[in-house]
Amino acid sequence: MSVQGSKSQVPLAAIATGLLALVALGAYSEAGPRQAAATLIGAVAGLSLYHASFGFTAAWRRIVTERRGAGLRAQFVLILLTCAVSFPLLVWGRTLGWPAGGFVFPFGVAAALGAFMFGAGMQLGGGCGSGTLFTAGGGSTRMMITLAAFVLGSVAATAHFHLWARLPKLPPVSLIREFGPHGAFLLTALVLGGLALVTLHIERKAHGEVAPGRPTVSLLKGPWSPMLGAVMLAIVGIATFVVVGRPWGITSGLALWGAKVFQALGVPVDTWPYWTWQRSALENHVLRDTTSVMNFGIMLGAMFAAALAGKFTPVWRLGRRDVLTALAGGLLMGYGARLAYGCNIGAYLGGLVSGSLHGWLWLVFGFLGSLLGTRLRIKLGMG
Template sequence: MTSLAVDSAGQAGAPRAGLFWRIALVLAGLAAVIAVAAFAGARYGLLLAVGLGFGIVLEGLRFGFAGPWRALILRREPAGLVAQLIAIGTVAIVAIPLIETHSGELIGAHAPVGFAMIGGAFVFGIAMQIVLGCGSGTLVNAGSGNAVGAVALPFFAIGSFAGAWHLDWWTGLGTAPVIAFGDAFGAYGGLALTLVMLALVAIIALRGAAPEHRRIPRRLWLAAGFIALLAIANLVIAGQPWGVVYGLGLWAAKGATALGADLSGSAFWSAPANMERVSQSLLTDVTSLTNIGIIAGAMLVASWRRGFDQPVPRLPAMAWVAAIVAGLLLGYSSRLAFGCNVGAFFSGISTGSLHGWVWFAAAFAGSILGVKLRARLGFEGAPKRGGRP
């Protein structure tokens, strides 16, 4: 009888405790935004809020990049990729004309195509399929308690720092001039070209799929819309598009500085704009704030829906070593490629940069190889020897 009474009291108390915990989480998020706005400035508080929004949408609506590409490669399921293209196109409709008419205040993710850029994107595609986490995906995975993402994250930051250090050497191997569609064809010509190319990719992906896989689920429509709105907000508030990799490299640069490293030997880190970033607080750095927000937002959603109750699977030692190496490669290669799936693919294409399209092609080719490697490295059960993955 006593036991039953205790059980029933416990059952009644559990939802109440859950509700209090959820309210506390939301209040903590709001408090963090207000604190950053008060101590660093309103723009930085708003950017943290945008980052939290990204994290909540990415984790809450399961919108990603590596997973949908894997689904397309393995099962010809195009819904996730088409949702990405819809989000990119929606941002482009606003971003390309806005950047052309406000070029003094807003910049696009415009970068040159080059040998190292293409190679970097290819390697990034391999690495993101090995750990099944891209730039934003690694942040979301780490925030939601995914052990592979958590292991990869600090090495991603170190790789990004090192890649930026060597960037001038790699770009010296051969780099074409920057081509931005808005500059080359005018705001609306550049936008039209971008939308036509996005539509062509979507049509090819949908035509290659079985009829039952051609429908885009409602959650992906919603996610694409929210991600697009947040990306536009990022551009309008920060003056630059959504990015991930720069912030992670900056975290490692801060750590190196704290350990007494001299960054003056690097053309990248000794450039005035980057030296200023290293000397100023991370709470005034655009990509650091959105990165912190993405991790915290994913954490909030995982806690809200009791995602932390999931077990951490046992993986072979080879898989953990692969996660470390892949983390380093994700960071290093994305610096050579002038961005990851966010900075180059999403923001590059949505602001009319040719390098975004070249990144997409090279990273997708790398992903085809990465999907095969993931199975061989023990992430999907026992590593296969000799057989086809």
């Protein structure tokens, strides 16, 4: 990308900055300084995701189709760096003045099916929860379709959530409670280290050597190395624990957006059991919802990053296959995420950095779904 091309998008970077400031000010007005800070944390996440091209979807696909594991290893670094701070915070945070709670949920038939649906959907849609937001914010018109379908699938799942909740499930299990923060961290490190060694073996067996890492070209304009992206996103996750008091999440905000749209159209979503439980979120301004303002921040941070890189170039003509797979992928992800307590960020990453067993089980079923989605991509000629 030429310097001239980058300069031509400076006004867009200014627009993204202005919109981010408006959202942060609105969040401050609605819920105070922590809400404004959450918006800015989201923006850092969006910039980091975009510049590092950091997504779970492509990394899970590449280990299967190309036998390359750098993306997975970067994810493991992200998880371990976050756990190194989140585990102590969950145990001693209140004493230190930073009280934090984790995502520790039961896992059963509905969650397994939801994680499987999500894994398949992210390959068809072209991105996970965070991937959909940052690529849409970065100018991808196809991912805007995926995002709209994601929102629709999310709110549709809330209509049936109480029925799925009746299916058998395992009780919630906290590794931190079972083994203490040090033991839980050691166990997490051993499992992730073992998985990293497996990816290295697969890569060396297929190619004879491990591919050199992609370097960071420019901190301001990108691209970044996957490891820099992992470090920055670990900072995002830790900051979320400190400021918000819980792990980073994505998809509950999308369900809320859909519910508010449905309500505006006259659909009585407030009578659905899910929204009677979440009545305050439905009744309050969307800027009072922390997940929503972080999502807005992700999209605007990615727009800012794309403008700095001179790569904000929406494509307005899409083929039928692109549109249909975006719709199918978004619907599967949205519906599946509600059943499985979230996406790669809220359920997988959020579960692991909370020391919850459900995060590991989500990984298993999500990866199985991703295998199906990858096979479907190949059959459909999506590469």
